[in-house]
Amino acid sequence: MKSDLPYNGQIKLTNISNDFFYGFKHGIPIALGYIPVSFTFGLIAADGGIPVLAAVLISMTNLTSAGQFAGINLIIHGASMLEIALTSFIVNLRYMLMSLALSQKLSSKISTLKRCILAFGITDEVFAISSIRKGELTFSYMSGLIAGPYVGWALGTALGGLTSSLLPPMLQSSMGIALYGMFISIVVPATKESKAALAVSAIAVSISSIFKWVPYVNFVSGGWVIIIATVVACSIGAIMFPREEDELE
Amino acid sequence: MSNVYSGLIVMALVTYMIRVIPMVAVKGKLKSRFIQSFLYYMPYAVLGAMTFPGILYSSGNVLASAVGGVFALFLAYNNQSMMKVALGSIIAVYLCQRLL
Numbered sequence: 026m027k028s029d030l031p032y033n034g035q036i037k038l039t040n041i042s043n044d045f046f047y048g049f050k051h052g053i054p055i056a057l058g059y060i061p062v063s064f065t066f067g068l069i070a071a072d073g074g075i076p077v078l079a080a081v082l083i084s085m086t087n088l089t090s091a092g093q094f095a096g097i098n099l100i101i102h103g104a105s106m107l108e109i110a111l112t113s114f115i116v117n118l119r120y121m122l123m124s125l126a127l128s129q130k131l132s133s134k135i136s137t138l139k140r141c142i143l144a145f146g147i148t149d150e151v152f153a154i155s156s157i158r159k160g161e162l163t164f165s166y167m168s169g170l171i172a173g174p175y176v177g178w179a180l181g182t183a184l185g186g187l188t189s190s191l192l193p194p195m196l197q198s199s200m201g202i203a204l205y206g207m208f209i210s211i212v213v214p215a216t217k218e219s220k221a222a223l224a225v226s227a228i229a230v231s232i233s234s235i236f237k238w239v240p241y242v243n244f245v246s247g248g249w250v251i252i253i254a255t256v257v258a259c260s261i262g263a264i265m266f267p268r269e270e271d272e273l274e
Numbered sequence: 275m276s277n278v279y280s281g282l283i284v285m286a287l288v289t290y291m292i293r294v295i296p297m298v299a300v301k302g303k304l305k306s307r308f309i310q311s312f313l314y315y316m317p318y319a320v321l322g323a324m325t326f327p328g329i330l331y332s333s334g335n336v337l338a339s340a341v342g343g344v345f346a347l348f349l350a351y352n353n354q355s356m357m358k359v360a361l362g363s364i365i366a367v368y369l370c371q372r373l374l
Contacts, residue, residue, distance in 0.1 A: 054356045079278045086286035093285070100281040109281050113288040120289070123320070125296040126313040129303060137298055144294035149324060156317040199368035201332035202339060206346040206356075206363035208325045212318060213350035225315045229322035237327045247328075254323035255316060262319070263311035 048169025054207055055150040055170075056177030061200035062090055063178045066097070067185020073101035077186035084182040088148060088175065091247060092117045116248040122255060123152040132161040139164045146171030150204060153211050221266035229258040338370035 063084055070080035075097065087093050095116050099109050124147055131140065143164065151170055155162055216223035232254035236245050245253070304310060326343075333339045346363040354362070 054360055058360060074275060075278055079282065082279075083282050083285065086282060087289050089289055092289055096281060096285040100276045100278055103276050106276070106280060106284050109276070110284050110288050113285045114292065117289045117292050119320070120293045121296055122316065124293050125300060126316045128297045128300040129310070129313055131297075133301065133303075137301075140297045140301075141294055144297040145290060147293050147297075149320070153317055153321055195371050196368055198333045198335075199338075199342075199364050199371060201334075202329065202342045202346070202363045202367050203360045205325050205329040205332055205343065206360040208321045209343070209346040209363075210350045210354070210356040210359035212321045212325070213347060214353055215318065217351070222315065222318045226318045226322035229319040230326045233323040234327055251320060251323045255319040258319035258322070259312040259315045262315035263308050266311070266315075267307055268311040268314050 042165070044163050044165035045169035048166040048171075049173055050169075051154050052151075052170045052173035055148075055154070055204075056173035058150065058200075058203040058207055059174050059177040060181040060184075061197055061203070063181030064185035064197070066090070066093055067182040067187075069094070069185075070097050070101075070182075071186040073097065075101065075186075077183065080186045081179055081183050084179050085175075088146065088178060089117055089120075090148075115246065119149075119248055119251045119255070120147055122252065123147055123149075123156075126156055127152065127162070130156065130158075130162050131167075132163055135164050143167045143171070146175060148174065150174065150207065153208060157211055157215065221262055224266070225258045225262040228261055229254040232257055333367050333371065335367075335371055335374065338367045338374060341370045342367035 066084065067077070067080050070083070071077060080097070083093055083097065087096070092113050095112050096109055099112060124144060127143075127147065128140075131143070135143075146167070151174060155167060155170060158166075212222075212226055216226055233250050236242055236250040236253070304313075329343045330336050330339050333342070342363040345366040346359050349359045349362045
């Protein structure tokens with residue numbers, strides 16, 4: 026059974042708690058990376074006069090970094106609910122693509138209710154880890170993967186709201202690179218093995234660089250840049266390097 | 275300030291709808307080879323676009339972040355675990371910031 030192969034390729038028993046454990050283990054680096062980010066969110070919210078409890082509730086009900094930063098900023102500055110809704114929609118629209126991609130990797134045995142639960146936990150990092158994993162994704166694996174980051178995100182927010190400085194500022198700013206380090210550790214080994222993956226990544230990086238530095242297009246917001254880069258790079262990849270049926274498992 | 279709790283509910287609902295609709299609406303496997311290939315390549319595109327140039331602005335010091343990024347590339351190229359790459363890049367950025 027191909028779907029029971031974990032990362033290291035060892036055969037393991039199909040066991041619910043085992044799958045949860047694997048997921049949880051894979052989620053630990055995400056959880057650690059989330060703490061400084063959500064800490065900053067808690068800090069910004071508290072500075073803007075948002076009660077700590079409200080900030081933590083936002084983290085527990087939204088679980089999105091850029092979306093929350095944009096949203097809290099709007100709330101602090103007294104924006105309308107329509108503005109808040111539209112901004113959340115635009116900043117978070119990339120999750121729609123990720124959710125679609127994961128819908129194809131989830132085991133078809135997973136019920137609608139369980140899909141509704143898992144959908145809540147799709148973040149950039151959870152998507153990154155689970156979409157790279159070989160074979161079908163089980164509910165236990167996914168819930169294990171989401172559990173740690175969820176707690177880390179809420180905990181960091183509370184700490185940020187309650188304390189003005191958890192760590193020396195220089196160390197805290199250095200921790201900002203952790204999630205990027207994680208992304209690199211996922212992409213680089215894959216691009217060593219597959220020229221197609223390398224080409225797709227390189228195209229996406231070029232597009233996001235253009236939107237950062239080239240005049241006239243550098244006003245486009247981050248959420249859209251990811252969507253545009255993804256759609257263009259993956260379309261080129263799918264046309265130039267289409268996958269064979271048997272490769273797509 | 276807007277009402278915090280109304281804002282919270284609006285943000286949470288919009289964000290959740292974005293996540294849940296594709297996952298519940300698309301249950302079967304999509305047949306198109308183009309779409310399957312597209313989705314297969316998605317992680318590489320998403321991660322690439324999210325990492326660069328964002329990584330350069332992760333610490334408030336572009337040079338230190340760049341050094342951290344190069345060190346992360348080096349570690350990842352040598353197949354180090356995710357945890358080691360993440361911690362290694364933090365240490366590199368921290369040391370650079372101390373020295374600069």
